[in-house]
Structure formats: C-alpha cells, structure tokens
Amino acid sequence: MKIRIDEIIDQPKLLVFEELAESFPTLQELTDAGECEFLRPIAAELSVWREYDHIRVQGSLATTVRVNCSRCLSGFDSDLRSAFTMIYLKRKQELQDEDEVELGEEDLVSVVYEGDEIDFAPEIAEQVIMELPLKPLCRENCLGLCATCGTDLNAGECGCERGSFNIKFAALKNLKVEK
Ligand SMILES: [Zn+2]
Numbered sequence: 001m002k003i004r005i006d007e008i009i010d011q012p013k014l015l016v017f018e019e020l021a022e023s024f025p026t027l028q029e030l031t032d033a034g035e036c037e038f039l040r041p042i043a044a045e046l047s048v049w050r051e052y053d054h055i056r057v058q059g060s061l062a063t064t065v066r067v068n069c070s071r072c073l074s075g076f077d078s079d080l081r082s083a084f085t086m087i088y089l090k091r092k093q094e095l096q097d098e099d100e101v102e103l104g105e106e107d108l109v110s111v112v113y114e115g116d117e118i119d120f121a122p123e124i125a126e127q128v129i130m131e132l133p134l135k136p137l138c139r140e141n142c143l144g145l146c147a148t149c150g151t152d153l154n155a156g157e158c159g160c161e162r163g164s165f166n167i168k169f170a171a172l173k174n175l176k177v178e179k
C-alpha cells in the first residue's frame with residue numbers, strides 16, 4: 001500500500017488496494033490474540049493529492065471479521081467500513097498556517113512521512129482497529145448466557161431463577177421507598 005512521492009500531483013489520484021490482514025503486523029497480532037478473525041482481505045480505496053504543503057488522502061476501507069459476542073460468546077460475522085481523511089506532512093516541516101490543518105475536521109489523521117515514498121499500511125491497519133467493536137454484540141438484544149447454568153438464553157429459557165435480577169430490582173424499589 002505504497003506510493004512514490006513524485007507520483008503525487010495536484011489532482012487526486014485513485015489508488016485501490018486489497019491486502020490480506022496477515023500482511024499487517026498489528027492486525028496479525030489481533031488474530032493471534034484471538035480478538036477476531038479476518039474473513040476477507042482489507043480493501044482500501046485512497047484518493048491522494050498534493051494540497052498546500054502537505055499530501056491529503058481521502059480514503060475508505062472495508063473488510064469482514066468474525067468476532068465473538070460479548071454476551072453469549074457465539075461467533076458472528078461483522079462488516080467493517082470506515083471513511084477517513086489523512087494528512088501527510090514531511091518530517092521536520094512545520095505547518096506555517098494553522099488554518100490549513102483544519103483541526104475541526106472529523107476523522108482527520110495527521111501523519112509525518114519521510115523518504116521518497118509513503119506506506120499507507122500502518123494507518124490503514126489503525127483505521128481497521130478503530131472500527132472493531134469493543135463489546136461485540138451478535139444482535140442488539142442478545143440475551144446472553146444464563147449465569148447459573150450457562151445456557152444460551154437466545155435459544156430459550158433454561159428454567160433457572162433469575163436471582164440477581166430480582167435482587168437488583170428489590171434494591172431499586174427500596175431506594176424509592178426510602179425517599
Ligand atoms: Zn450474543
């Protein structure tokens with residue numbers, strides 16, 4: 001996912017990449033740690049052009065991961081999509097005018113580059129990681145597992161008493177009574 005600096009001009013240049021997650025060290029780490037499994041390569045489309053004293057990259061990416069539901073622990077597939085803007089500044093170059101940084105812009109990532117090419121891979125991997133759900137849910141209203149017998153409650157009631165729920169509910173009622 002590289003481009004030579006001298007190939008970047010004032011007009012947007014469209015770059016289309018598709019690379020296996022294994023080729024990104026940070027994504028491979030996630031896979032090794034069992035956080036998720038990548039079901040298809042990372043597909044990225046980047047528009048790259050020169051602007052003022054920096055290089056602007058407008059991009060989007062898509063991939064599909066298999067993660068485990070944080071409630072019922074079952075594995076499910078999740079499509080990840082992200083759109084982002086990245087500004088590449090040459091090392092040791094300070095921006096002259098702060099207005100040009102457009103700090104108010106959302107999803108703006110500022111990166112320093114050096115040498116005669118830019119490798120987008122680390123930032124692309126970063127974007128993928130940001131899209132990964134912290135607490136994956138197989139569905140919005142996943143019922144999770146029974147704390148007593150471990151039954152997947154999405155598949156049906158197990159018949160155990162929901163003790164903890166009743167205690168919480170009683171505590172809530174007492175609180176209101178005391179007022
Ligand atoms: Zn679930």
Ligand SMILES: [Zn+2]
Pocket residue numbers: 146147148149150151158159160
């Ligand atoms: Zn149960």
